[in-house]
Amino acid sequence: MKDVVIIGAGAVGSFIARSLSKFKLDVMVLEKENDVGNVTSMSNSAIAHSGYDPVPGTKKAYFNVRGNKMMSQVCEELDVPFEMVGSMTVATEESQLKLLDELNERSALNGVEARILSPEEVKKLEPNINPEVKGALLCPTAGVVNPFLLTCNAMENACDNGVELSLTTEVKGIKRVGDHFVIDTNKGEIESKVVINAAGLYSDEIAKMIEPIEWKINPRKGEYYVLDHYAKGLVNHVLFPLPSEKGKGILVTMTTSGNYLVGPSSEWVDDKDDVSTDTLTLRNVKSQATTLVPSIPFNQQIRVFSGCRATPSTHDFIIEPSKKYDTFINVAGIESPGLVSSPAIGEYVANELVGKVLKLVEKEDYSPRVRKHIRPLELSVEDRNALIKEHPSFGRMVCQCEKVSLGEIEDILSRSVPINTVVAVKKRTRAGFGKCQGGFCQPVVINLLAEHQKVDPTKVLYSKDGSEIVKCKVNKGGN
Amino acid sequence: MKNVDLVIIGGGSAGLAASVGAFDSGIKDILIIERNPFLGGILNQCIHNGFGLSEFKEELTGPEFASRFEKQVEDRKIPYVLNTTVTSITKDKVVTYTNEKEGVVEVQAKAIIMAAGCYERNAGAIGIPGDRPAGVITAGQAQLFLNEYGYMVGKKVFILGSGDIGLIMARRLTLEGAKVLGVAELCAWSNGLNRNMVQCLYDYDIPLYLSHTVTRVIGKGRVEAIEISQVDERMNPIHGTEKRFDVDTLVLSIGLVPNNNLLTDLGVEVGRSRGAAVNQNYETSIEGIFSCGNVLHVHDLVDYVVDEAREAGRSAARYLLEGKKETSKNIPVNPGEGIGYVVPSKLDVLSLKEKTAFKFRVRKPSKNVFIDYIVDGVTVKSTFKPVIIPSEMEVFNLPKNLLENAQQSIVISMRAKE
Numbered sequence: 001m002k003d004v005v006i007i008g009a010g011a012v013g014s015f016i017a018r019s020l021s022k023f024k025l026d027v028m029v030l031e032k033e034n035d036v037g038n039v040t041s042m043s044n045s046a047i048a049h050s051g052y053d054p055v056p057g058t059k060k061a062y063f064n065v066r067g068n069k070m071m072s073q074v075c076e077e078l079d080v081p082f083e084m085v086g087s088m089t090v091a092t093e094e095s096q097l098k099l100l101d102e103l104n105e106r107s108a109l110n111g112v113e114a115r116i117l118s119p120e121e122v123k124k125l126e127p128n129i130n131p132e133v134k135g136a137l138l139c140p141t142a143g144v145v146n147p148f149l150l151t152c153n154a155m156e157n158a159c160d161n162g163v164e165l166s167l168t169t170e171v172k173g174i175k176r177v178g179d180h181f182v183i184d185t186n187k188g189e190i191e192s193k194v195v196i197n198a199a200g201l202y203s204d205e206i207a208k209m210i211e212p213i214e215w216k217i218n219p220r221k222g223e224y225y226v227l228d229h230y231a232k233g234l235v236n237h238v239l240f241p242l243p244s245e246k247g248k249g250i251l252v253t254m255t256t257s258g259n260y261l262v263g264p265s266s267e268w269v270d271d272k273d274d275v276s277t278d279t280l281t282l283r284n285v286k287s288q289a290t291t292l293v294p295s296i297p298f299n300q301q302i303r304v305f306s307g308c309r310a311t312p313s314t315h316d317f318i319i320e321p322s323k324k325y326d327t328f329i330n331v332a333g334i335e336s337p338g339l340v341s342s343p344a345i346g347e348y349v350a351n352e353l354v355g356k357v358l359k360l361v362e363k364e365d366y367s368p369r370v371r372k373h374i375r376p377l378e379l380s381v382e383d384r385n386a387l388i389k390e391h392p393s394f395g396r397m398v399c400q401c402e403k404v405s406l407g408e409i410e411d412i413l414s415r416s417v418p419i420n421t422v423v424a425v426k427k428r429t430r431a432g433f434g435k436c437q438g439g440f441c442q443p444v445v446i447n448l449l450a451e452h453q454k455v456d457p458t459k460v461l462y463s464k465d466g467s468e469i470v471k472c473k474v475n476k477g478g479n
Numbered sequence: 480m481k482n483v484d485l486v487i488i489g490g491g492s493a494g495l496a497a498s499v500g501a502f503d504s505g506i507k508d509i510l511i512i513e514r515n516p517f518l519g520g521i522l523n524q525c526i527h528n529g530f531g532l533s534e535f536k537e538e539l540t541g542p543e544f545a546s547r548f549e550k551q552v553e554d555r556k557i558p559y560v561l562n563t564t565v566t567s568i569t570k571d572k573v574v575t576y577t578n579e580k581e582g583v584v585e586v587q588a589k590a591i592i593m594a595a596g597c598y599e600r601n602a603g604a605i606g607i608p609g610d611r612p613a614g615v616i617t618a619g620q621a622q623l624f625l626n627e628y629g630y631m632v633g634k635k636v637f638i639l640g641s642g643d644i645g646l647i648m649a650r651r652l653t654l655e656g657a658k659v660l661g662v663a664e665l666c667a668w669s670n671g672l673n674r675n676m677v678q679c680l681y682d683y684d685i686p687l688y689l690s691h692t693v694t695r696v697i698g699k700g701r702v703e704a705i706e707i708s709q710v711d712e713r714m715n716p717i718h719g720t721e722k723r724f725d726v727d728t729l730v731l732s733i734g735l736v737p738n739n740n741l742l743t744d745l746g747v748e749v750g751r752s753r754g755a756a757v758n759q760n761y762e763t764s765i766e767g768i769f770s771c772g773n774v775l776h777v778h779d780l781v782d783y784v785v786d787e788a789r790e791a792g793r794s795a796a797r798y799l800l801e802g803k804k805e806t807s808k809n810i811p812v813n814p815g816e817g818i819g820y821v822v823p824s825k826l827d828v829l830s831l832k833e834k835t836a837f838k839f840r841v842r843k844p845s846k847n848v849f850i851d852y853i854v855d856g857v858t859v860k861s862t863f864k865p866v867i868i869p870s871e872m873e874v875f876n877l878p879k880n881l882l883e884n885a886q887q888s889i890v891i892s893m894r895a896k897e
Binding site (some may be wrong): 447 | 564577578581582598599604608610612613617619620624625627628629631632633634655694699700716736743
């Protein structure tokens with residue numbers, strides 16, 4: 001019998017697991033994907049929003065602002081790249097200045113530092129901005145964060161503190177039996193006193209396994225461009241247009257890796273797993289983005305991608321026990337600003353909601369830190385030489401575009417969250433993230449994974465099940 | 480810090496030939512830096528023949544061609560390091576490299592030749608619509624998997640782009656038992672060499688769809704199907720022309736891009752080829768830093784690469800032996816009507832030799848045209864071309880007397896015969 005089972009290992013599930021791992025509880029996380037943070041937590045704007053935008057008094061406003069305040073410490077503990085670069089919400093027409101003032105007032109109500117900039121101030125801070133700029137709202141506490149490591153390392157930290165993670169485990173049904181729940185999965189039944197539903201896009205389906213619900217998760221797709229980091233100095237902040245009912249609009253932002261993101265679109269889709277991209281949608285993203293920054297060098301484009309937001313029909317985060325059971329907790333509809341909110345949601349769910357139904361006793365040996373990542377290029381020549389002398393693999397570059405060494409990949413493979421795919425390596429190390437998109441390094445990564453998993457290279461997955469990259473050995477069953 | 484006269488970045492065809500050119504011109508203190516565990520670069524995965532017809536007057540495979548140059552390097556005892564990556568270059572020519580044995584090494588060079596080759600445009604760069612499953616792979620990567628690692632990337636294949644590597648892979652995959660269902664080309668013409676069209680597609684009855692592109696990739700884990708559509712003259716897909724192919728693999732052969740970031744990081748001026756802007760001595764905008772081979776502009780034949788690289792090696796040697804030039808006068812060389820790029824992109828008229836080679840590509844296939852060489856607005860030479868195509872690099876030599884008085888610009892332009 002588990003004390004707590006968390007369904008879903010996205011950013012939210014991972015931070016709930018981390019917060020629960022402080023206590024003497026038997027916690028298990030079930031994830032249907034073969035890696036943590038593989039759906040919405042992988043495909044988003046990678047932004048730690050300041051909290052100027054959500055309607056005051058909502059859960060979105062509360063958890064966003066609280067999460068933003070936690071972000072520096074969390075990223076320090078979890079060794080995740082985070083830069084508080086600030087955001088600018090940019091008015092390009094006179095008529096928008098009124099809305100800018102309203103947002104400024106909303107910031108004050110949410111307790112978020114903000115101020116209105118004159119067109120001259122904006123141009124000075126952002127030389128590539130549309131010269132027609134009429135003003136902007138600067139929020140200095142907004143930041144950019146590496147969303148892959150934020151989620152992976154929250155879960156790694158939870159696992160290091162004793163949480164059990166079960167990947168490729170899909171929940172088929174949940175029954176109430178006596179004073180606990182029985183969770184039916186593709187890998188057998190699991191009993192638990194408390195269940196936390198952090199199943200993202202599928203959280204309504206999970207919630208329905210227990211009782212009828214009045215809310216629904218509607219997948220809302222966003223498509224993006226990724227530009228290479230060679231377009232240095234394109235923008236220095238997270239740049240938003242004025243928000244509309246469709247969300248925060250098409251943004252142009254830097255990332256912690258120096259790349260730039262342009263997007264997302266906002267499209268209602270039927271299929272929760274639809275992460276396809278579309279030429280017309282992306283063309284529209286491009287034309288909207290160029291009203292903010294006219295000179296975006298799209299010839300530096302290295303990838304397009306899309307992700308689905310788990311948009312709730314209630315317009316606010318759903319973070320509460322189910323109607324029937326205070327031991328079945330729904331954490332659903334965590335769309336933007338979900339990434340930045342997740343540490344605060346984790347803390348609240350553990351301390352307040354689980355704390356209400358289970359006794360929380362702190363572990364003596366809990367550590368909030370993950371093992372530090374070794375990033376050779378950030379070290380001095382002397383330190384790098386000492387490192388390579390001890391561990392020569394840090395001297396061998398596997399990914400030439402992003403300068404990722406063999407040692408960094410070996411380090412990732414040796415951590416507590418299992419690594420099953422080429423994308424899992426890519427998310428954590430950036431190998432294959434650059435301009436050649438793995439053209440040169442992918443065979444090396446495949447061989448490393450094959451060796452690590454003790455399987456033939458033809459069994460190594462790119463990402464999802466069935467995504468084997470090489471089909472067969474030449475002349476052995478070729479046809 | 481180590482001191483070396485000439486550091487060559489890249490031990491492929493360009494780097495090896497450049498080292499030979501420099502060595503034979505009197506520079507002995509050379510270091511070639513190669514990222515792979517072997518010399519020869521991409522030639523090692525090109526196991527088909529057709530290399531060396533002009534360089535060696537015989538038809539060789541890629542590895543054979545490479546081994547001829549490796550031998551030239553070994554015979555001269557030119558030093559090289561393998562499994563080694565250059566992480567940065569400074570304007571003062573400090574080259575930092577790293578490998579397992581030596582750790583991090585800083586080398587003070589007197590001259591540098593950039594010969595780092597190119598990389599392939601991929602699905603991300605053109606944003607192919609649809610899903611992003613496994614099985615969408617560049618032609619060179621498919622070649623690497625097949626020829627160096629011994630793995631087939633798929634059994635039912637469609638190819639986007641008629642670049643040479645794609646055509647060669649159409650044949651190679653067919654010979655290994657895969658079914659290649661077709662090749663789609665966005666342009667109204669093929670972008671491969673004619674001999675590859677014949678030997679790799681027509682001989683195997685593989686259909687070529689000109690003015691077509693992939694408009695959807697379908698598949699969650701692995702590619703399950705692709706959809707192609709015809710495009711109009713502005714290259715927009717035409718609704719209603721969609722055709723679906725059930726394949727497990729989409730191979731992309733959509734172009735090569737100079738791998739020039741070590742130089743662009745330095746602020747070196749970039750030319751229209753996306754490689755460095757160089758003068759006729761292959762010298763970049765930073766004195767003593769040279770560039771040649773596919774990192775400068777993408778070549779059609781390796782024979783031209785080694786020719787160019789040897790010359791770049793000789794130039795670097797001259798620079799090292801003669802020291803800083805007292806005077807130079809760079810005149811821009813611009814592509815005119817119908818021309819994609821020209822190398823060199825500037826001409827130092829004070830250091831002209833008897834002949835200067837201009838290399839360029841046209842933008843689209845044309846018949847019965849003149850190529851005009853225009854100095855300061857005056858056409859100094861015209862050549863007639865019954866046929867000219869983008870997939871073949873043009874090389875034309877102009878004598879010193881036509882160039883030495885240039886003051887403003889040199890333009891190469893295409894003009895239809897009236």
